[in-house]
Amino acid sequence: MANAPGAAFGGDFDGKVLDRYWVRLALLAWVLIAGYYLYERWPQMRFLALPDTDDNMRLMQVRGLLNGQGWYDLRQHRMNSPLGFDIHWSRLVDLPIAGLILLLKPFVGTVWAERAACWIAPLLPLSIAILGLGATVRRLVSPVAWPLAIVFLIGCTATMLMFMPERIDHHGWQLAMLSLTVAGLADPKGARGGITVGLASAVSLTIGLEMLPFCAGAGAIIALRWVWDRAEAPRMSAYALTLAGGSTLGFAAFASEANRVLRCDALTPVWLSVMIAAGALLFILARIGPEKRAVRLILAVLAGAAIVVGFALVFPQCLGRPEQVSPELAKNWLNNVREAKPIYQHPLRSAFPIATLPIIGVIGAAVATWRARRTPRMIGWVAVLLFTTFAALMLLWQMRAGPGAQLLAVPGAVALGWIIFPRLLASKIMLVRVVGTVVAFLIVSGLFAGYAIQYLPIDRPSARVNTINKASGNCSANYALRPLDRYPAQTVFTFVDLGPRLITLTHHDAIAGPYHRNGPAILDVQHGFGGTPENFRAIARRHGATLLLVCPNMAESTVYRSRNKGGFYDQLAHNEVPAFLEPLPLPDKSPLRLFRIN
Structure with a gap:
């Protein structure tokens, strides 16, 4: 299994080079991949378009550290005014981001140093993931099989999203550690x-x-x-x-x-x-x-x-939920987090591409285990088969296991490709060599799932869903939030999902973000938007909020309208503005609505 396929993919010299210099070549591949993603995503990156609430909160955590906040103090003082709240993260992932900012700041200034750090930092753990998977397939498949592992990894859409520029949250580093874990399990x-x-x-x-x-x-x-x-x-x-x-x-x-x-x-x-x-x-x-x-x-x-x-x-x-939130918050928020639901509760259009490669990886690992049954590699393959199967089954618990399951499927998929591809390439029939190899690659890599699902008339987003998605993106955009800085810094009552972005892009404070230790503040926001106008005013006063910021059609807003008919936000959405709210001007075509709370 280790020799013949390698010869099919290249000559003896090529095989020796791939084997002897594999770490250098793998890191070179990482540099090229990173360069491509930086180039491809530049239009968004230059505006600090952090894609997730966690990415924004991570940057705020790093800013706090660089501004003198204690190493062991992770309280976010610009949220849940006036008390703040303690987030459950650690400082470990802050280090590369903070280090890059300090390194680049003397050359480009604070603003661009922050942006560059957010571009580069998520790509660093990708190098570890590449090396971890490369080591695994070298030990179990062939010393020259590691390039195929990189190719398959790039096709892991759910996994690669965690390594994209500006995805500065901690998931990429955890996936990198997962790649080292499977390499350790395969280590003879x-x-x-x-x-x-x-x-x-x-x-x-x-x-x-x-x-x-x-x-x-x-x-x-x-x-x-x-x-x-x-x-x-x-x-x-x-x-x-x-x-x-x-x-x-x-x-x-x-x-x-x-x-x-x-x-x-x-x-x-x-x-x-x-x-x-x-x-x-x-x-x-x-x-x-x-x-x-x-x-x-x-x-x-x-x-x-x-x-x-x-x-x-x-x-x-x-013994219960590790978040230890109240039953009300679990019902209204945590139980509805999409990534925490099993894969079979998601639309086929999103579930099928994520689940395909893990299934292929299990099949490939099983085949490789059988083929290695009389060799020293069998124990390593058994370990990888068990780990890959466990990861695939995790999808039946929570969809958030998808990135890890795809990553762990790569060794099994490479083993399967290492068996199939050389046979097709060695065929005397040109159609088999060309078309057959391409089709086999699309199947073994799992890429066919993403292409095929686009042409199936199932689970297509409705016009309403597209409107919500567009509004959610526009509301958190740089151009929409930056104009808020024309008003003096104060506490803003806004949606939970908009809070982290607000405090990252403006000098204003927010009340809540989607973090379970911020639970009481989340409930305050929900009660404020869902109750009576008088109740909203009382909650806002308790938090010292003097501005109200809303975004019509943002995903969170639809929840308040559907669950609380006749409530404060539902009235506001129907232009029934209470007397204590004073509309404030924003630039033309702004997706936001801003009010002063009197």
Whole structure:
């Protein structure tokens, strides 16, 4: 499997070059890919068009750090006036952004240094993801198969969105750690592989808990390898020590003051205790190492049960949702977050392209495992097959698993392509060589799904949905919000989803953003827009808000209109303006409406 396909894709010299200089060439490919994305997205980038509320809040967090806010103080003082609120993130992802700003500021000034940092920072973890996947396919498929992994990765639309310029939130870094995790699982050198998985998991957990299920799955696979083969003890020992030690260092160096209490939504003492306990138990099991496989299985099961039962007894408050929000907020907001819903609850037009490659990856990993059944690579392929299957099944829980599932599908897809493509290219029939190879590539890479779904008459967005999407984009645009700075800085009562963008682009403060620790303020905004005008005025006064900013047809506005017929916002949408609101002028064609609250 390692030699013949490589010869089909290039000569012996090419194979030696691809093998010997693969890291340099992979990084060169990363530079070219990064350059293309910077060029392709320049029209949007130059306006600081941060695509998500989290990206805006990340920049505000970095600004706070550079303006003298404490390293362990992650309170956002420009939201939820006058108290502010503590966000559950850590400082780890702030470092490259802040470093780039400090590096570039003397040359281009603060404004352009910020923008350039937002362009470059998301592309940095892409290099790690490329190297992680390259190492995996080199170990399991062929030393010269890594270019195909890069090509397939570029086709992972959900994954690549997390590495795009200005996507400065932490998901790209967590995906990079996931690529290192699968590389560690595939590593034939046990101790090195264990260290890789342990450190990658610790870094990911230090950033946030989004990848906790993947980290747990990787740990379970390492334990199963030890159960199957006692010789895997060095891998499990190294993993246990680095997971526990890395998590401890991550907590000490990056956990905010607000994360040093028993919260369930970040690497707090709750999850740090779990990582230390899991690491200690796995290390002890590896050191004991009973000869009989059945005994090792029983011990592994008992260790897992001890962690689960101990967690339930010591931290019962964390058995529910880690966000620990009120039932009202869960019903009105958190339960309706689209990415938190299973894939089968999403329209086929968006679900099919995301799910296709993970399914192909599972098939490819299964085929590769079977073909490697009598070789040393079988154990590595079994680990990748289990991990890829686990990631694909995660889509049945939450759609947000899509980027990780696509990334983990790449090794299996490469293995499948490495079997199919050379046979087609070696055909004596030109039609098979050309058309057959192109069709096979589109299928194995999963790219056919995105193309095919465009021509199927299903789940096409309605005119109403297009209007909402257009309005949502226009409302957060630079040209729409910047004119607000003509008014003195004050607190603005506006939509929850507009809050982070407002405080990023203007000197005004907001009341709420879509963050669960900001829950009471979110409910205040919902109650203000959904209740009576008098109730809105009282809530606004309590928060010191003197301006009201709304955007007709923005997605959030439709919720207030549909859920609260006759409520304050519904009246406002029908031009029933209370006497205490004074309309304020904005530029012509502005999508926003601004009022002074008297």
